[in-house]
Amino acid sequence: MRTTTGTRWTATVAVLAVAVVVLGCVDSGLAVRVEHERELLELDELCPLCKAVVLDVESSLATNATEEAIVKALGKMCGLLPLPSEKKAACEAEFEALAPLLNKSDESVLVKYTPRSICAFARLCAVPCCATPYTPEQIHISLGGSAGEMRVTWVTLMDMPAPMCKWGTVQGEYTQSAAAVSDTFPNGGWVGMIHTCVMTGLAPDARYYYTVGADAHPYWDHPNWALPKDLSFVMPPAPGALPPNATTVFVQVADMGATDASDRTLARISAMALDSALDFVLHAGDIGYADGATDLWGQFKRKISSFAAYLPYQTLRGNHEDYYDGVPFFKLFPVPAPTPGGTRSPDTVYYSFTYGHVRIIALNSEDDFGLAPSLAPGGAQHVWLEAELKAADTPAARALHPWVIVTMHRPMYCPDHSTDCDTFAPLFREAIEDLLATYHVDLHLSGHRHSYSRTTPVLHSKIMPAGAAPTYIVCGVGGSKEGTSGYPASPPPWSVFGANDFGYLHVATTASTLTTKYVDASTGGVLDSLVLTR
Ligand SMILES: [Fe+2]
Structure with a gap:
């Protein structure tokens, strides 16, 4: 053979x-x-x-x-x-x-x-990315650029002339097109091409049908094309257009990989996406657990494409994305540069986006193996974060997006006595905790510890009144093969709930309420919930 x-x-x-x-x-x-x-x-x-x-x-x-x-x-x-x-x-x-x-x-x-x-x-x-030379695989879409844009990323085994995306508001009628940018990486024997195309000029709250490929390999008309013909997504509503009682819903996951446990989490996310009960997915790092074995990226991306091709799949860098200096993750999950026209690198994978009543500010906690010097005062990411928070906290910005959520892979507050909680978390608190409190961040979401834990509003390890400091939720139970981290018998006073069941965090917001539910992926049961009001 x-x-x-x-x-x-x-x-x-x-x-x-x-x-x-x-x-x-x-x-x-x-x-x-x-x-x-x-x-x-x-x-x-x-x-x-x-x-x-x-x-x-x-x-x-x-x-x-x-x-x-x-x-x-x-x-x-x-x-x-x-x-x-x-x-x-x-x-x-x-x-x-x-x-x-x-x-x-x-x-x-x-x-x-x-x-x-x-x-x-x-x-x-060799680790070929794909089953056939030119059929697009592992499609996902993401937000994070300018208003009216949606990014689509896919891979093919071979390069092709003029790869592009096409889209339109009627199924099968693609009236617009844009050229894709193609890239690759040689690490781990990986052979393939990564294509990224940005659809622009999209109207708020409208459904768009799209396809990807190249005119030289016209999959959009091929009867045996492996992809469904109805790839589509709905754009976020225009800022301020969502009625106060309308709901924006997203799921936060972290620490997954391709396992039986993560399959259960992914199945529930897919079901919500099919029911149009979900607006986007936030994956806060430790995504595919490829850990240098680059074939596992394809294995994971094929599993998520059932929903990630239909709703924004927003990613953050985790420590399991460190392999080959973060390059495969950086290229497979592109996000915009921190400043318009700026340059991107594995260390600058931080960005923000808004959806309905929510503003998400996604950080990179992983440069220099989790010490994240760029988050320390004076660091490039710290400067960027302060500017983002300041702009997000003006009355005009809060009127459009009342809820400000900061997310990164590593926790800032976690209750056990691991190095992550006793050594790294205090370093992150020293770097950015005052910023989050000063600009009234509502919620901080992370993963990395393979457990779920929730704090009271807390500042400098002191319990604060509602609204006076962020609440910190760690939800790193997507289904990692490394098992669970445990919750201590005597947690600190600011830690109000903890558990180890694999699952995800369901977040629903209106203009005046933010509700989180920690869901057990095996049973669908809600193990913990929180309601913030403003
Ligand atoms: Fe991690």
């Missing part, structure tokens, strides 16, 4: 290479496509040997070998393979860069990663 595949790839590469010469012109899309096919072929040939070497290394390890010893031994595979010197050096560099993160894992490297994944770390096995 492998020989057949290799022969087919070789033939395809040869044909395409000839085509480039015959055409005698520079077609960058074609050149990238040829390069991708060469890469797939080359990695495919190296992969079996690498896997055999990894199995050999693994079998030679002592049964009580430490994780550090295991990673160090596996790193020697680069030297054991008959690679040219430049590939050997690249292999060693890739593995050395990843080794500290592999060591930090809570799960044994040998359990967590297959030989294929380990070889993919060093780019000796």
Whole structure:
């Protein structure tokens, strides 16, 4: 089978290479496509040997070998393979860069990663993103740009000329189009193209039908196209247009990955989306738990596309997005630059958006492994956050969006005695707690601890009257394979409720009330609720 595949790839590469010469012109899309096919072929040939070497290394390890010893031994595979010197050096560099993160894992490297994944770390096995060369996969939409915009992101295995999105207000009649920007990343042997297209000029509160692809591969008319024909979404209402008693509903999740437990959470979110009972989803970090194994990104993104192609899926960076310096997450889940016309990087994935009565300010708690120096006073993110909060707290802004919610992956208040709660949370409080209180933030949402916990309004660890300080909710129970974190028998006085059941936070707002419900994904039961009024 492998020989057949290799022969087919070789033939395809040869044909395409000839085509480039015959055409005698520079077609960058074609050149990238040829390069991708060469890469797939080359990695495919190296992969079996690498896997055999990894199995050999693994079998030679002592049964009580430490994780550090295991990673160090596996790193020697680069030297054991008959690679040219430049590939050997690249292999060693890739593995050395990843080794500290592999060591930090809570799960044994040998359990967590297959030989294929380990070889993919060093780019000796290919991880094709997609099942077929040109069929769009793993579609999600997101807000976060200017008013009247919706971003759509998808992947294809091969590059294609002039990828685009098309949209319109009538199903199947796509009257508008825009060019997509294409990108990729080489880490972890991943082979594919990420396309991002921004639909503009969209009217508030209107439903739009859309599709993605390229005229050279016209999936929009293909009877066997794998995607549903009715991809659509509803735009947020115009600021101030939503009647005071109308409700905006979203779900906050964190710490998921592709597990049986997260399947139950995702099934309930999908059901709400199908019932049009949900406006957007907020995923506060630790998204796909790929942890360097880039094939898991596709596995997770396929699971969420049942709803993420139909309503905004808003993401934040978590620590499990750190692998390869955050680059795969940064490219697979694009958000706007913090300032219009500014540049983006994995450390600048912070942004804000509004929907109905709610303003969401999404932070990046993960630069420098959770120490987030950019959030400290004087840091770029801190400066940006203060400007956002100040603008959000004016009477005019509050009249349009009464509720201001700040969200980030790591907690600022959590009740157990982990390093996260006793060391990191105080650092975040020192950096931004006064800002949140000064500008009357209503609610802070996070994950990272694999538990649910809710505080009173609290400032400097002192219980405050309603409205005088934010309430902090940690909801990191999306379904992580790492299990749950626990809730202490004697929590601090400001912690009023905690539990460990996998599930999600359901948030509903009108102009005068904000209601949260912590829902057990297995039973659908509400385990905790909170009502804020203003
Ligand atoms: Fe985390």
